[in-house]
Structure formats: structure tokens, C-alpha cells
Amino acid sequence: NAGVTQTPKFQVLKTGQSMTLQCAQDMNHNSMYWYRQDPGMGLRLIYYSASEGTTDKGEVPNGYNVSRLNKREFSLRLESAAPSQTSVYFCASIVGGLAYNEQFFGPGTRLTVL
């Protein structure tokens, strides 16, 4: 049981390049989330998927797209990377629909855009 896994762990892009960050969970969770973490700012929600087949914008969605490929996988795509997207990206999942359950986080992807 690996929990929440993210690939890659590190990535360097040039401005304008595109890439997809992958996230998978093996806990049969319904809801999945993408956050970005910048120094001194905590984590901010980019997009989330409350259940398979649905996605919604979070606090900072501009410049990103997401795909909930199936119940296990939730990917984050940067179509044209910008230096402002240099950050650490975390994926999280939660069972959902139950009281007293909380988000599990992946180990993060460290992205640098030059």
C-alpha cells in the first residue's frame, strides 16, 4: 500500500514548455486535490476532483489543467510553463463522504521553470 505517489520528484522546464505531473493513490479514495506550495505561503489549492469524472477550480487555477483519468489517477498539466509556476506541487486524496477523515498527501514534485 503505497498511499499517494507522485511523479516526477524533480523537474526543470524552460519557459513555454509543457508537462504533466502525475498522481496516483491506491487507497480507493474518491476525492483528489492538487496544491502548490510557495515559500512563506502555505499550500494553495489549484484544482480538485470530488469524485471520478468531476473536476473543479480551486484558489489558483490559472495556467493549469487537470484530468481525473480514473478513480486512482489525477494529473496536473502545465500547457505553457512560466517562471511564476516554479513551486512544489502536492497531490492529496481523501475518502470523502464520511465524517472524521482527512487528506493524505503525496511526497511532492519540485518544479523549476527557467
Added chain:
Amino acid sequence: GQQLNQSPQSMFIQEGEDVSMNCTSSSIFNTWLWYKQEPGEGPVLLIALYKAGELTSNGRLTAQFGITRKDSFLNISASIPSDVGIYFCAGRMDSSYKLIFGSGTRLLVRP
């Protein structure tokens, strides 16, 4: 967007000392959470609080859900070197599972 004010930003303490940090908001939350993040890792849940006034412990950690529902604090007693990390508060305002995070308190412990 919504903001949580977390303080202090950082603490450098002697092993064995007690630690206290808090989060405040201008909005009411129905859930308060405390996470710890170690270098190169994602946040790990320490304590979850669901009722105003609730006081919950997890080993040497104790957290409280403020009676006004606009604040929460976390205490760590008798700190040890492995307590080093960044501690985040997070709040949830409604029945969605979206969380709002504080900016974190960086804790360093001197052996």
C-alpha cells in the same frame, strides 16, 4: 482568497522546552487541522479538531479548537530534536473537503 494567520513564523528553541503556536482567521471554520511537514516530504496530519472548544492530544502534542471557531492553537511539550519541521494549520469552512492553509511555523530544536 481566505487567509489564515499563523504565528510565529519560526521558533528556535532548546530541547526540552515547550512550544506554542496558533492560527487565527476572520472567518468561522467547522474543522481545524494541524499538519507537520519534514524536508522533502508532504504534510502529515497530526491532530484534527471538529467541535468548538475541543481539546485533543496526540502524545506530546495538544491542540484546541477555539470557542469562537476562528482560531486554534497547537502546543508541543518537552520538545525533542525530531520535532524539527514546519507545522501548518489548516481550516475547513463547509462540507466540501477544501482546506485553507496557514503559512506555517518553522520549528528548530537545539539539542
